[in-house]
Amino acid sequence: MNSDPIIAARSFEEAEERIARVFQRLPGDGQQNTALIHLIKHLWKWLAESANDELGDSxxxxxxxxxxxxxxxxxxxxxxxxxxxxxxxxxxxxxxxxxxxxxxxxxxxxxxxxxxxxxxxxxxxxxxxxxxxxxxxxxxxxxxxxxxxxxxxxxxxxxxxxxxxxxxxxxxx
Amino acid sequence: MNSDPIIAARSFEEAEERIARVFQRLPGDGQQNTALIHLIKHLWKWLAESANDELGDSxxxxxxxxxxxxxxxxxxxxxxxxxxxxxxxxxxxxxxxxxxxxxxxxxxxxxxxxxxxxxxxxxxxxxxxxxxxxxxxxxxxxxxxxxxxxxxxxxxxxxxxxxxxxxxxxxxx
DNA sequence: TCTGAATAGTACACAATTCAACTATATCTA
DNA sequence: TAGATATAGTTGAATTGTGTACTATTCAGA
Missing domain, CATH: 1.10.10.10 (Winged helix-like DNA-binding domain superfamily/Winged helix DNA-binding domain)
Incomplete structure (x- = not known):
């Protein structure tokens, strides 16, 4: 539905690589919390985008x-x-x-x-x-x-x- | 910072009650998925609101x-x-x-x-x-x-x- | 190497959301 | 019971995010 989807990973490997890339850039303490925040955000964005897509023309x-x-x-x-x-x-x-x-x-x-x-x-x-x-x-x-x-x-x-x-x-x- | 915070639970009990209330209203199969979606959404909303609050006047x-x-x-x-x-x-x-x-x-x-x-x-x-x-x-x-x-x-x-x-x-x- | 497809960045109109302020009603307390 | 405080709903301005379309550039394959 969206012409410019927010999350457009093509493959499992690409997605893993992206996550790793984000984590690489978050050194120091609190890293895991930041990682969790990113995961939660991406998850919600995907869920919302997916639902909006399904709702489509309703x-x-x-x-x-x-x-x-x-x-x-x-x-x-x-x-x-x-x-x-x-x-x-x-x-x-x-x-x-x-x-x-x-x-x-x-x-x-x-x-x-x-x-x-x-x-x-x-x-x-x-x-x-x-x-x-x-x-x-x-x-x-x-x-x-x-x-x-x-x-x-x-x-x-x-x-x-x-x-x-x-x-x-x-x-x- | 926000005058009308999105999430304004006053106590542990109130929050639990609210979650239970939401779950009560989602009968049938797929209930747990819906529950998970709600949790993820609320979590992200809270995290974003909290961060925005801390960023404040920056x-x-x-x-x-x-x-x-x-x-x-x-x-x-x-x-x-x-x-x-x-x-x-x-x-x-x-x-x-x-x-x-x-x-x-x-x-x-x-x-x-x-x-x-x-x-x-x-x-x-x-x-x-x-x-x-x-x-x-x-x-x-x-x-x-x-x-x-x-x-x-x-x-x-x-x-x-x-x-x-x-x-x-x-x-x- | 030429051509068609893909990518990067952006502008502009539009959509969605929030902020601040307001009215009306209810509740609490001295 | 009077006055202060809190809550419910709403509005309009301002902020924030998206959809679409466009240019420029790169890349991939005939």
Whole structure:
């Protein structure tokens, strides 16, 4: 889809070489932390690029899609833009804009909260649910292919380590 | 620094709850992959926000800083914008703009490559090196605090798993 | 060696995101 | 209960990043 993809390694060897090259240039202590940061960044960039690619002509991108996931997965309960921005890691400002888009696409409905007049309750529309029914399997398949290089145990280990880091980071903030 | 920080968990419990909440809303198969994606995204967002915060009033952000790291770590060899964009994961377009900024700040020098007349050789200026001498320890300290929740063995494991994923992803692309 | 394909760098328009500020409402506390 | 403080949502300006297209140069193969 992109004419100038960010990550364009052609082969296993090329990718390894690139990583090694980056590491060579980061001497001294703290090297491993820096390496981990680079890996995490590249991973996220790839995941985002890949998802955006798959979403293609749906009019969605990875951010609006992740907002829809949250609504899709909790159809019974009301969700507010602020919660959404917390869950997705986007700013509230950006979430407002994303909700505008999603509303214009007819994928979500905004209604004033009956209990807190500052709030807006968000919900998937029928059309929104249908779109997600179609898109979710596609996206899962795409990321699944790559994640399947890890065994079940490795995924569990990775999840544990990443959670540990996220919690440490957030505790620090 | 930011008035509206993306990640604003107040406590360990709150963060755990938030993660659990996200996971609750992602039923079905592929759940773990989605969980991993969310963790990676949040981690990268936190790292970027944290670094940007530390960079503060230096006039740099996490992207221009990572470009400078590459130049700082290879002072002897010439580096081109394209290499830089590969290493940092930014588009070439963006790297051009970043180099413009860095040049205006007097942190880097652009000289035409003597061997390939399409290329531009980039190098840190003395001022650029001085700035990095000052900033690098700060940034390393900041990220170190959080990464230190992991033992040496855990970091090695994490690095191994992340590398495996990056390579798998890039191979697929 | 000539020609077509690939690469490096860039400019410009456009898209996405953030920052700062504001209104309205709710909550907390003296 | 009054006043201060915090939260929810939004807007407009500014920043940051991308898509497309272009020139110049190099490279690879007929």
């Amino acid at each position: 009019g969605l991108n990875v951010v609006s899609f992740s907002a829809l996931i949250m609504l899709y997965s909790a159809p019974e309960s009301a969700v507010n833009p602020s919660e959404l921005s917390q869950c997705t890691g986007e700013t509230r400002t950006n979430m407002t804009r994303i909700c505008n888009e999603l509303e214009q696409l007819g994928l979500i409905c905004r209604t004033p909260s009956p209990t807190d007049r500052r709030r807006v309750d968000l919900a998937l529309s029928d059309k929104g649910a249908a779109v997600m029914d179609e898109l979710l399997p596609k996206l899962r398949a795409r990321s699944g292919v790559a994640f399947d290089v890890l065994s079940r145990e490795e995924k569990d280990t990775l999840e544990g380590l990443l959670k540990k880091l996220v919690l440490a980071f957030e505790q620090q903030a | 006039g740099l952000n996490v992207v221009s800083f990572s470009a400078l790291i590459m130049l700082y770590s290879a002072p002897e060899s010439a580096v081109n914008p394209s290499e830089l964009s590969q290493c940092t994961g930014e588009t070439r377009t963006n790297m051009t703009r970043i180099c413009n900024e860095l040049e205006q700040l007097g942190l880097i020098c652009r000289t035409p490559s003597p061997t390939d007349r399409r290329r531009v050789d980039l190098a840190l200026s003395d001022k650029g090196a001085a700035v990095m001498d000052e900033l690098l320890p700060k940034l390393r300290a900041r990220s170190g605090v959080a990464f230190d929740v992991l033992s040496r063995e855990e970091k090695d494991t994490l690095e191994g798993l992340l590398k495996k994923l990056v390579l798998a992803f890039e191979q697929q692309a």
